[in-house]
Amino acid sequence: METDAINQTPLFLSLAQETRLIIERRSYIRDYPAGYTLLIEGAPAESCYFLLSGEVRAFRMNPLGRAQVLARFKVGEPINIISLLNQNKINRATIETLSPVTVLVLPAVDFNHLLARYPDFSNLILHHLAERLAKMTDLAAELSLYAVRARLARFLIELADLDPTSSGWTQDEIAAHIGTVRDVVGRLLRDFESAGLIQRQRGQIILLDREKLIQQAQE
Amino acid sequence: MIEMSLPSINFSLCNRCGQCVSQCPENALVMTGQGPAFTDPVNCTYCGTCEHLCPTGAIRAPLYVSWRAN
Ligand code: SF4
Ligand code: SF4
Numbered sequence: 001m002e003t004d005a006i007n008q009t010p011l012f013l014s015l016a017q018e019t020r021l022i023i024e025r026r027s028y029i030r031d032y033p034a035g036y037t038l039l040i041e042g043a044p045a046e047s048c049y050f051l052l053s054g055e056v057r058a059f060r061m062n063p064l065g066r067a068q069v070l071a072r073f074k075v076g077e078p079i080n081i082i083s084l085l086n087q088n089k090i091n092r093a094t095i096e097t098l099s100p101v102t103v104l105v106l107p108a109v110d111f112n113h114l115l116a117r118y119p120d121f122s123n124l125i126l127h128h129l130a131e132r133l134a135k136m137t138d139l140a141a142e143l144s145l146y147a148v149r150a151r152l153a154r155f156l157i158e159l160a161d162l163d164p165t166s167s168g169w170t171q172d173e174i175a176a177h178i179g180t181v182r183d184v185v186g187r188l189l190r191d192f193e194s195a196g197l198i199q200r201q202r203g204q205i206i207l208l209d210r211e212k213l214i215q216q217a218q219e
Numbered sequence: 220m221i222e223m224s225l226p227s228i229n230f231s232l233c234n235r236c237g238q239c240v241s242q243c244p245e246n247a248l249v250m251t252g253q254g255p256a257f258t259d260p261v262n263c264t265y266c267g268t269c270e271h272l273c274p275t276g277a278i279r280a281p282l283y284v285s286w287r288a289n
């Protein structure tokens with residue numbers, strides 16, 4: 001089963017046959033239900049996970065229990081690489097499944113072995129690390145440069161443009177992602193609706209006016 | 220037939236605390252042996268209060284964002 005997963009996952013297509021064989025020998029597959037806590041922030045980082053199906057989110061909690069969603073990971077993305085590469089080897093965030101997921105689990109010792117001996121594997125990890133760094137830089141810029149209203153408009157546009165297959169965002173998650181609280185998100189969505197920018201139909205938010213939303217996003 | 224989106228309930232996470240049932244502003248939920256269930260789906264306005272209050276993350280009212288079809 002690991003062989004099929006490795007050969008069929010686009011993530012691993014760039015790897016040499018030999019590298020894939022090592023991953024296959026040293027990894028195993030696990031299934032988890034939706035709502036499962038895969039990793040806990042602050043616990044020792046023991047494995048790298050490759051998402052074969054489903055979606056997960058990474059978040060951090062502040063001492064008051066408020067969550068900041070850092071990222072969502074989709075099929076093909078490696079999870080926990082930053083924690084494994086850090087010197088203290090501690091999970092940097094809590095990872096929770098948003099849907100039933102299947103992951104390929106590669107223990108830390110084997111992750112390190114592959115990194116040290118197989119340049120195609122190191123390149124793959126570097127590539128994902130660079131992408132993650134770019135996303136984090138964008139998020140930091142969003143939080144410091146734009147007001148909440150603009151951040152929400154930007155986030156709605158991003159979701160509609162780039163993420164049509166997402167498993168949906170709750171108001172709490174949107175609030176955590178854009179660095180505010182749920183009530184503010186609710187109020188801004190009502191504002192956008194009365195201004196004719198969006199329409200809400202139960203679980204759907206339909207964006208109506210791209211030009212005006214972009215204006216909001218830039219304020 | 221009207222297509223209704225309803226909050227989803229994960230019974231394996233639900234501890235049957237009843238907060239969602241007692242705090243729902245529309246009285247759309249009732250407690251059953253398994254966990255909360257919708258009395259009449261039409262009553263639910265998808266306000267998300269239940270999801271916000273649920274201590275275990277068992278109930279979710281996700282929003283899906285898309286552009287208006289041309
Ligand atoms: S979404 Fe609102 S109306 Fe619907 S069940 Fe939950 S609390 Fe009640
Ligand atoms: S609030 Fe959550 S845990 Fe409590 S009964 Fe409702 S779904 Fe179950």
